[in-house]
Amino acid sequence: MTTLEIRVLGPPTLHLNGQVCTVRSHKALALLCVLAMLREQSVESLRAWDKAIGAAQAVNTPGLIPVVQALKTLVLMERGVHEGNDKNVRDSEALCAATLPVTEASGEQFAYTLLVTLQGRLAAWRGDVQAGLRRGWQGVKQAFDTQNGMVVQLALPLLMALLAEAGRTEDAGLLIGYALHGLDTTAWLRTRAWRTQETLSDGESGDGRVYPPGEPPIITQVLRVLQSRPWAEDRP
Structure with missing residues (x-):
């Protein structure tokens, strides 16, 4: 498997698997860094995020x-929970606690909603x-409200x-059911759907059944049903 390397060469370029990439926007930098995570290479992705912080400083972003x-x-949370590494989970918890107030104060919605769900x-x-569960539901609702498909x-x-x-x-x-059969899902989401399905005793748990027969599930339909559940009620 090819190792993903991201390192700062000097503003505004990055080195990505032997190729020099010019960073023209915040999104370009974020997309370069997210590649390691989506390739399921947790060690490389953690290094990539550290390098990305340096790159953000170098290009004044x-x-x-x-x-x-x-x-x-x-x-960190993914690696810790999936691999049983408590230190990674604790590090994730500390980083979440440190970063969440910053995102809340700045109004950065991508980071804030993801961190709320992680919390x-x-x-x-x-x-x-x-x-x-209540906090995670709050984060997902906020993520959906941002209309940012990635978060x-x-x-x-x-x-x-x-x-x-x-x-x-x-x-x-x-x-x-949505993750495995929806039209707009990612490999990241589907992989985790399979993983979660394996932990459930009901082998048919992945059958959505909140959409008309023969049609793929739509996330708005799924969230509407979940919103009606007692556990999803707003709490003071």
Whole structure:
């Protein structure tokens, strides 16, 4: 497997697998860095996020740093939970706690909504599954409100896992059905849907059934059904 390397050469260029890439925008830099994560190379992706922080400073884009920190928090949590590495989860928790107030103050919606959802996942890891589910649902709703497809795709697997841990098999199955059969899903989301499905005892949990027969599931339909559940009610 090819190793993904991202390092700063000097503003505004990056070195990506032997090729020099010019960074022309915040999105370009973020997309270069997200490649490592999407290739399921957790070690390389963590290095990429660290390099991305340096690159953001080098090209004078401090506003990108909370986004990079949120994505690094996600990778740490993913690696920690999936591989049973408690240190990674604790590092994720510390980074989330440090970055969330910054994103809330700055109004950076991508990072903020992803971190809120991660906070729910981390709460469940600490043992408070119900509080984690409520927080995770809050994050997913906010992510959907941003109309940013990438943050929605990153947040949904977190809610899916929370629902499974909370014993909400049917509701987890709605998201699994969307992830596996929807037209606008990513490999990242589908991989995590398969992973969550394996943890559920009901082998048919991934059958959505909230959409007309013969039609692919639509995320708005799924979220509308989840919104009606008692656990999704707004809490004071």
